[in-house]
Amino acid sequence: MKKIVLGAALLASVCAAQAENPKIYIAFQWHMHQPLYTPGETVLETHNSGSLSYDLLEVFTSRTGPYTNWPSQAVNKLIDAGLPGGAQVSFSGSLVENLNVLENAGKGFSNWKSHWNIMATKKTDLGNPRIDMVGFGYYHPLMALIDAEDAARQIRAHRECFAENFPGMSYSKGIFPPENAFEEHMIPALTSEGIEWAFVDNSHFDRAARNYPWVKGTSIVEPNRADVLNDDPADWTHIEGLYCPGSISAGWGHRPHWMKYVDPATGQEYRMIAVPTSLVYGNEDGRGGFGALQYEKCISQLEAYNDDPDHPILVVLHHDGDNHGGGAASYYGSNFQDFVNWLKANPSRFECTTVQDYLDRFPPEDDDVIHVEAGSWWGAGADPEFLKWNGDKGTYPGASEPYSPDHNSWGIITAASNHVRTASAIAPDNASVKAAWNDLMCGQTSCYWYWDGTEEWDSKPATAANLALAKVAPVIASGDDKTGPSIYHPQREPYNPGMTEWEMATSSDFTVWSYVYDLSGLQSVKLRYRIDKDGVNPISSNQNETYEGGSEVGPWQEIEMTAKAIPSITNPQPTAKAQEYSAEVKGLKDVLVDYYVEATDTKGNVSRSMILHVYVGDGNGSSQGGGDDIISQTGSYKVTPAEPTVNDIITITAPNGQDGIILHWGVNNYEKPIAAYLPEGSTYFTDGKAARTPFTRNGEGVLEAKIGPFNNPEQAVSYISFVTNTGSSWDNNGEKNYKIAVKTPTAISATESADAAPVEYYNLQGIRVENPAGGIFIRRQGASITKVMLP
Ligand SMILES: [Ca+2]
Ligand SMILES: [Ca+2]
Ligand SMILES: [Ca+2]
Structure with a gap:
C-alpha cells in the first residue's frame, strides 16, 4: 500500500515537472562553402595559373573531412545511440562545382557525394532527413543586397545543382541565407522558390524588441527605432560562461516566429517562419563544439525561461562547418560523441532535433508575427547595414577621392544586372542570356566583398560582370528596352539620424544614396519620403509598407537625387558602372520616415525600390541605447560644458588630483593636435603625438585644464582622448583612456565616431x-x- 502511494506521488511529480519544463531542443547549422576563385575559370585553371599567393588545392584538400564524411559520422553517432535529431548543412553550388572538378581530375574527393547521398536516405521518425541540406544561393550571394529576381535565380540554380548531384534528396523547405544575412524584403523571392522557413540570427529578433538592453560591447551599432516593433519579451538575460556582452532574450529569442513582407505595389503579404540562430551560443559552438561551448553550464541557463510546452526553446548552433574549431576533426568526432553522451544522460532536459522535425511538432501560432531587423551573423559584424559588404568610403590606395571597394563592386553589379535583365526581357530563352545570368550570379559571390585588399578580390565582380555584358550585347542590340532602371538597395548616412551611433550624437539631417543605372540612360532619379503621423509603424497595419499608404501616413514628398560618377580602380575596368545617386533630407526631428527611390529611364520605363523606414531623432543624442552619461563626468574628472562642441573651450577639472598633475591628450585616437590647438603652456610629448597641458588651480582652488576650441579646418576633431599623469603615476582608465566627445554642428561620419568604439x-x-x-x-x-x- 505504501509503495503504491509513493509510486503515484512520484508519477504525479514527474508529470508536473514535464508539464512545467519541456525539453530544450538543440539544432546545428553547419555551413560549407568555397567560391569560384576566378570568375570564368575552374578551380584547377585558377590553381594552374599561379595567380594566387597560396596553394589553392590545399584550401580544398585540408577540408576533405567536412566536405565528405565527417558530418555524416557525427549524425550517425546520434543514430547509433538511438537518439532523435540530426543536422542542417548548407553547401553552396560553387562548392559542389569545385569538388566535382577536383574529383574528375583525380585531385582527391573521390566519390565525395556518396556520403551525402547515403545520409539522404536516413530519416527521422517524422520522415524528415537526418541531414537537411538546406536551401542556399548557388554562388553564395548576399541576398539582402541583390535584386529579388537574382536571389530567386540563385536558389533555383542551387536546387537544380542539387537535383543533378544528389538525386533522391528532396530539396529543403528551409534556407540558410549566405552569411546568415537576412532582410524581410527577401521573403517573396524565397517563398516563390518553395522555401518555408529561414534561419535568422536572433540578434535581429532582440534588437527589434522594445527595451532591448543595447550595450556597446556587442559591437553592433544602436538599432534604429523604426525597427523596434516587437513587444518587450521581458526575459533579458546575461549568459555566463561564454562570450555574451550584455543580455539576450532567453525565451522569445529562441523560438521560431512568423515574419512577413508586404509588396509595396500590391499590398500583398508574404509570410515565412524565422528560425532563430543563436548569436552567442552559435558563435561559441563554432570554436569547437562540446567542450568549447559548455553545453550543460550555458544552455541550462535558459531552462527557467522554457515555460511553453507548445513552443519549447530551440537553440540553433550556427557556424562554418569547414573552418577552425567548427570544422575540426574533433568537432565532428570526439566532441560530438561527448554531446551525444550528454544527451543520453539528460533525456528529459535536452534533445537534439532537426529544424523540420521541430517545426512539424511545434509550429508558431498563426498570429505570432514579429519584425526582424536586417543583418547577418556576428562573425561578419551583424550590423543592419551589412557593412562587411557595404563598407564606408575611406582613403584607398590608388583612389584620388574617398573610395569604397564594396560600393564600387555594387555599382558594377547594378549596371550588369540592368544589362542582363534587359536582354532577358527581350529573349529569355536565348543561350547567351542564360550564360550571362550565370556570370552575373557568379559576380554576386559575397566573398568578393568580404576579402578586401588581397588577391584582387575587389576586381572579381568586374571580371564576372564584363563576361555577362559581352554575352548579352548582341541580344540588347536586337530588341527594345522595356526594362526599368536597376536600383541598388538604398542606403543612408547616418544610419541613426538625430540619435546616437556608438553613444555619440549624430545629425538629424541624413543622406540617402544608391547606385542607379539604365543602359538607355536615366531621365530622372528621385528620393520620395513621407512622415508617419504618430511615429509608430505597427506590425498589424501595412500602411507604412505600401506606396499607396493611407490615413496613418502623410503624402509623399520628393527630392531629385544628384548623380556622381566614381571611377572604378579595378583590374579589369568594368564595361559599365552605375553612378552614385544621393539626396539629403534636412530639418526633420522626432519623426518616423518612410522612403524609397524611384527612377525612370529615357524610354519611360519606371522602377521603384523597396520602402525603407528610419526614425529621425531630435538631434540631442537621445536613443534607446542611452549615452547621456558620456560627457559630464569621466572617471574622477568633470568636463564642462557637459556636451561640448568644436566651438567650445573645454574645461576638465580633477577634484581628486594632486599638484603637478598633467593632462596628456590627443585629438581623436591620439592624433597629434595641430599647433593651433596647443594651449599656452602646453608641450608636445616625445612620442610626437600627445600634447601635455598642466592642470592649474582655479579661483576655487580646484585643479583644472582648459583645451579647445577645436574648430580649425586643418584638423577635424570628433573626440579627445586623454590620460593624466602626476610624477611617475599614470591614470589611463585601466588602459582604455578617457574620451570626450566633441560635437560638430553638422553630421559626424560613422567612420569618425566609430573611432571611440572598442577594437x-x-x-x-x-x-x-x-x-x-x-x-x-x-x-x-x-x-x-x-x-x-x-x-
Ligand atoms: Ca531600361
Ligand atoms: Ca503610424
Ligand atoms: Ca506596418
Missing part, C-alpha cells in the same frame, strides 16, 4: 580572436572594418 579582431573566417598575432586579421572598430597584417 576587436576576427580571423578570416569571421571567428573572434582575443589575442591576434602572426597573420591577416579583420580589425573591427565600431562600424569600421579593415584587414590588418599583424606580426
Whole structure:
C-alpha cells in the first residue's frame, strides 16, 4: 500500500515537472562553402595559373573531412545511440562545382557525394532527413543586397545543382541565407522558390524588441527605432560562461516566429517562419563544439525561461562547418560523441532535433508575427547595414577621392544586372542570356566583398560582370528596352539620424544614396519620403509598407537625387558602372520616415525600390541605447560644458588630483593636435603625438585644464582622448583612456565616431580572436572594418 502511494506521488511529480519544463531542443547549422576563385575559370585553371599567393588545392584538400564524411559520422553517432535529431548543412553550388572538378581530375574527393547521398536516405521518425541540406544561393550571394529576381535565380540554380548531384534528396523547405544575412524584403523571392522557413540570427529578433538592453560591447551599432516593433519579451538575460556582452532574450529569442513582407505595389503579404540562430551560443559552438561551448553550464541557463510546452526553446548552433574549431576533426568526432553522451544522460532536459522535425511538432501560432531587423551573423559584424559588404568610403590606395571597394563592386553589379535583365526581357530563352545570368550570379559571390585588399578580390565582380555584358550585347542590340532602371538597395548616412551611433550624437539631417543605372540612360532619379503621423509603424497595419499608404501616413514628398560618377580602380575596368545617386533630407526631428527611390529611364520605363523606414531623432543624442552619461563626468574628472562642441573651450577639472598633475591628450585616437590647438603652456610629448597641458588651480582652488576650441579646418576633431599623469603615476582608465566627445554642428561620419568604439579582431573566417598575432586579421572598430597584417 505504501509503495503504491509513493509510486503515484512520484508519477504525479514527474508529470508536473514535464508539464512545467519541456525539453530544450538543440539544432546545428553547419555551413560549407568555397567560391569560384576566378570568375570564368575552374578551380584547377585558377590553381594552374599561379595567380594566387597560396596553394589553392590545399584550401580544398585540408577540408576533405567536412566536405565528405565527417558530418555524416557525427549524425550517425546520434543514430547509433538511438537518439532523435540530426543536422542542417548548407553547401553552396560553387562548392559542389569545385569538388566535382577536383574529383574528375583525380585531385582527391573521390566519390565525395556518396556520403551525402547515403545520409539522404536516413530519416527521422517524422520522415524528415537526418541531414537537411538546406536551401542556399548557388554562388553564395548576399541576398539582402541583390535584386529579388537574382536571389530567386540563385536558389533555383542551387536546387537544380542539387537535383543533378544528389538525386533522391528532396530539396529543403528551409534556407540558410549566405552569411546568415537576412532582410524581410527577401521573403517573396524565397517563398516563390518553395522555401518555408529561414534561419535568422536572433540578434535581429532582440534588437527589434522594445527595451532591448543595447550595450556597446556587442559591437553592433544602436538599432534604429523604426525597427523596434516587437513587444518587450521581458526575459533579458546575461549568459555566463561564454562570450555574451550584455543580455539576450532567453525565451522569445529562441523560438521560431512568423515574419512577413508586404509588396509595396500590391499590398500583398508574404509570410515565412524565422528560425532563430543563436548569436552567442552559435558563435561559441563554432570554436569547437562540446567542450568549447559548455553545453550543460550555458544552455541550462535558459531552462527557467522554457515555460511553453507548445513552443519549447530551440537553440540553433550556427557556424562554418569547414573552418577552425567548427570544422575540426574533433568537432565532428570526439566532441560530438561527448554531446551525444550528454544527451543520453539528460533525456528529459535536452534533445537534439532537426529544424523540420521541430517545426512539424511545434509550429508558431498563426498570429505570432514579429519584425526582424536586417543583418547577418556576428562573425561578419551583424550590423543592419551589412557593412562587411557595404563598407564606408575611406582613403584607398590608388583612389584620388574617398573610395569604397564594396560600393564600387555594387555599382558594377547594378549596371550588369540592368544589362542582363534587359536582354532577358527581350529573349529569355536565348543561350547567351542564360550564360550571362550565370556570370552575373557568379559576380554576386559575397566573398568578393568580404576579402578586401588581397588577391584582387575587389576586381572579381568586374571580371564576372564584363563576361555577362559581352554575352548579352548582341541580344540588347536586337530588341527594345522595356526594362526599368536597376536600383541598388538604398542606403543612408547616418544610419541613426538625430540619435546616437556608438553613444555619440549624430545629425538629424541624413543622406540617402544608391547606385542607379539604365543602359538607355536615366531621365530622372528621385528620393520620395513621407512622415508617419504618430511615429509608430505597427506590425498589424501595412500602411507604412505600401506606396499607396493611407490615413496613418502623410503624402509623399520628393527630392531629385544628384548623380556622381566614381571611377572604378579595378583590374579589369568594368564595361559599365552605375553612378552614385544621393539626396539629403534636412530639418526633420522626432519623426518616423518612410522612403524609397524611384527612377525612370529615357524610354519611360519606371522602377521603384523597396520602402525603407528610419526614425529621425531630435538631434540631442537621445536613443534607446542611452549615452547621456558620456560627457559630464569621466572617471574622477568633470568636463564642462557637459556636451561640448568644436566651438567650445573645454574645461576638465580633477577634484581628486594632486599638484603637478598633467593632462596628456590627443585629438581623436591620439592624433597629434595641430599647433593651433596647443594651449599656452602646453608641450608636445616625445612620442610626437600627445600634447601635455598642466592642470592649474582655479579661483576655487580646484585643479583644472582648459583645451579647445577645436574648430580649425586643418584638423577635424570628433573626440579627445586623454590620460593624466602626476610624477611617475599614470591614470589611463585601466588602459582604455578617457574620451570626450566633441560635437560638430553638422553630421559626424560613422567612420569618425566609430573611432571611440572598442577594437576587436576576427580571423578570416569571421571567428573572434582575443589575442591576434602572426597573420591577416579583420580589425573591427565600431562600424569600421579593415584587414590588418599583424606580426
Ligand atoms: Ca531600361
Ligand atoms: Ca503610424
Ligand atoms: Ca506596418
